[in-house]
Amino acid sequence: MKLINKISVKFFIVTLLLFIVFGIVTLYVIKTEIQAEIDEELQSTTEEVIKRIEIEKPVDFKPFIEINQLEKSAEETSQFNNSILPDEDNESEIYRELITHKKIKGEYYEIIVRSSSPEEDDLYSSLVKVFLIVTPLLFISLYFVNRSTAKQELKPFYENLDKLKNFSLKKNTDIEFEKTNVAEFNDLNNAVTGLILRAVTEYKLIIESSENLSHELQTPIAVIKSKLELLRQKEDLDSDTVMLLNVMENNINRLSKLNKSLILLMRLENKEEFESGPVNVREILEKHTGFWEDFLSGKGIKLKVDTNLYPEINANDTLIDILISNLLSNACKHNIENGDINIITGSNFIEISNTGLKPSTDTGKFFERFTKSDSLKDSLGLGLSIVNQICNFYGYEIKYSFENNYHSIRVNFC
Numbered sequence: 001m002k003l004i005n006k007i008s009v010k011f012f013i014v015t016l017l018l019f020i021v022f023g024i025v026t027l028y029v030i031k032t033e034i035q036a037e038i039d040e041e042l043q044s045t046t047e048e049v050i051k052r053i054e055i056e057k058p059v060d061f062k063p064f065i066e067i068n069q070l071e072k073s074a075e076e077t078s079q080f081n082n083s084i085l086p087d088e089d090n091e092s093e094i095y096r097e098l099i100t101h102k103k104i105k106g107e108y109y110e111i112i113v114r115s116s117s118p119e120e121d122d123l124y125s126s127l128v129k130v131f132l133i134v135t136p137l138l139f140i141s142l143y144f145v146n147r148s149t150a151k152q153e154l155k156p157f158y159e160n161l162d163k164l165k166n167f168s169l170k171k172n173t174d175i176e177f178e179k180t181n182v183a184e185f186n187d188l189n190n191a192v193t194g195l196i197l198r199a200v201t202e203y204k205l206i207i208e209s210s211e212n213l214s215h216e217l218q219t220p221i222a223v224i225k226s227k228l229e230l231l232r233q234k235e236d237l238d239s240d241t242v243m244l245l246n247v248m249e250n251n252i253n254r255l256s257k258l259n260k261s262l263i264l265l266m267r268l269e270n271k272e273e274f275e276s277g278p279v280n281v282r283e284i285l286e287k288h289t290g291f292w293e294d295f296l297s298g299k300g301i302k303l304k305v306d307t308n309l310y311p312e313i314n315a316n317d318t319l320i321d322i323l324i325s326n327l328l329s330n331a332c333k334h335n336i337e338n339g340d341i342n343i344i345t346g347s348n349f350i351e352i353s354n355t356g357l358k359p360s361t362d363t364g365k366f367f368e369r370f371t372k373s374d375s376l377k378d379s380l381g382l383g384l385s386i387v388n389q390i391c392n393f394y395g396y397e398i399k400y401s402f403e404n405n406y407h408s409i410r411v412n413f414c
Helices: 003-054 120-165 183-232 239-269 281-291 293-299 317-333 383-394
Strands: 065-070 077-086 092-104 107-116 302-306 340-345 349-355 397-403 406-412
Touching: 003 065, 003 077, 003 092, 003 107, 003 120, 120 183, 183 239, 239 383, 281 293, 281 302, 281 317, 281 340, 317 340, 317 349, 317 383, 317 406, 383 397, 383 406
Parallel strands: 302 340
Antiparallel strands: 065 107, 077 092, 092 107, 340 349, 349 406, 397 406
């Protein structure tokens, strides 16, 4: 829910509750005031009736005034009551009455003075009518006034939010927030500006450090390779020395590959730009399946290719080459003796399946860095991570499944 809508809903609820409380209080106040006025009028009328009795001009106007002479003495009292009496149409009507016992010229009288009392139902009905008429009009007015005011006040916030959405660390562009007269927004802008400056500085340091590290690694790797090659050319090498040289060469090649893979991952994660164009998926597949022919025949693995249609995609040719190469490499290395590899392509997907053992680790971690099978100690554990990053880079969908002893990875290109 948007902030402006959330504010409007809360404002509506609070206002509604206030109106209900206001209605109840108003009803109570009106009822109290009316009763006070009636009681005052009854007292005034009673005093007038007493005066007329004293001058022997009594008034008897039923049911509003009743004068009853008492046969015995009574204590002088005054008491307010509510009574229900029939009217001319023989319907019940509520009256407010003041009953007074008074001794006048040696005689005791009961003086009853009444006044019509407005029924509570009528009061409630009238108040509800007013509430139903006034409240919607007031609410509609307040809603638009509140929404318009909130929009105006929140305008700088939304403008700054759009700027943040379009901000990119790698573009190295400055961001200037809209000024506002709201103190909290200014504090937020200052805090975000400081955060962005720190993020830009740290980002530059990370990129520079990574690039420097990569560059510095390439030099000693190249030197070690050349020295190993010189050692291999010596004729007096024994078998143990040759074995050590092979181990050293394998590890230095592994280090070089690791360095290149990490650089590629960093470039993908930082959304660096790569040249794009039409990709010949068929040519890439044929190249890599041919590369693995000897390995597959040595392990008795059967390769089945179902490629009536090929994906038509526009991307960086090298990245798609790496994606397909890593998928096929994964299928070959994680296969079993006399297993199978099935490759299926369509107009918008490629799926590579291979026989293999049931996963012993969480399959949700297969696309994380340095996740590898225990049986492949020499694996870098970066192949599927690179595939995943390439898919994230282009917005491709990647799915893994294991069914009937087959591991399947499918990439949907759209």
